[in-house]
Amino acid sequence: MTMPQRKLGSTGIIVGEIGMGGMPLSVTGRPSEEDGIRTVHAAWEQGITLFDTADSYCLNATENGHNERLLAKALQHHPEAVIATKGGHIRPEGRWETDGRPEHLRQACEDSLRALGVEAITLYQFHRPDPKVPFAESVGTVAELQREGKIVHVGLSNVSVAQLEQARQIVTVASVQNRMNLFDHSSMDVLKRCEELGIAFLPYSPLNGMGNARGIGSNETLSRIAASHGASPQQIALAWLLRLSPVILPIPGASKAANIVNCAGATDVKLSAADIDELNGIAAQITA
């Protein structure tokens, strides 16, 4: 990857590069463990150093931590890799539910420490505000876990600007992970606030999500710009994100090695100002 990269503060997070999302390696449709590990190795060989995961990336609650264990195994000889995990979602019978209670987050953090085989988690993200639990209680628990040395840096996910500000009263926030891609600009206000504060922003579903990623080239504007650069539509989507802000670190998910290799190539794409203008308009076309 050739884009200028820079470390954000004291975190191990290098913004301006491509990370990798681990979810497709552990949910429905996942590859064999052997193929999954091959994909993680392919990412590492491309210079990808941040791997996003969660205790809930699994088929159901009987195998919590599936993705954390897979990434830890694949990256066991690369201790410098950053495996960023999350807690706050549960998977009863495969459903996605939230649990932001302090007792759950404490147990989830202990389980993640064990699954990752580390004494402290480099970046622990509170996965999603739980409407049943005061946000400050959940964030306060994560802050306590940090004070106890179990977490190095604290991140948030699926938060509004107001929630980010509330959390900042309680803990130093290193990163925010919200949905953001060419077709979904709904977190632009959160991104701008992260930029002002020098907080890393990890756009999730950067290719519009697992079910849509392969087909994004059916957008005429995107496919035309991709063809003009000799790039894939997915590379253009990631290059657009990288140009949005200096605090961005997109985390495309991939189960196939060829796909994550293709994503890593996004840092070589040089979009023109005219390309950016056109790409900025795609979300408006969709909602018009």
Ligand SMILES: NC(=O)c1ccc[n+]([C@@H]2O[C@H](COP(=O)([O-])OP(=O)(O)OC[C@H]3O[C@@H](n4cnc5c(N)ncnc54)[C@H](OP(=O)(O)O)[C@@H]3O)[C@@H](O)[C@H]2O)c1
């Ligand atoms: N914080 C949250 O609430 C939250 C929610 C969702 C996701 N996430 C995180 O964000 C990561 C990314 O989001 P996502 O997985 O939902 O969606 P995504 O990254 O938009 O799309 C993932 C899909 O893109 C396909 N893909 C990747 N590179 C490709 C390429 N170059 N050409 C064609 N297809 C390509 C992959 O297919 P193959 O599998 O066939 O390789 C994969 O299934 C997740 O893995 C997870 O770590 C977080």
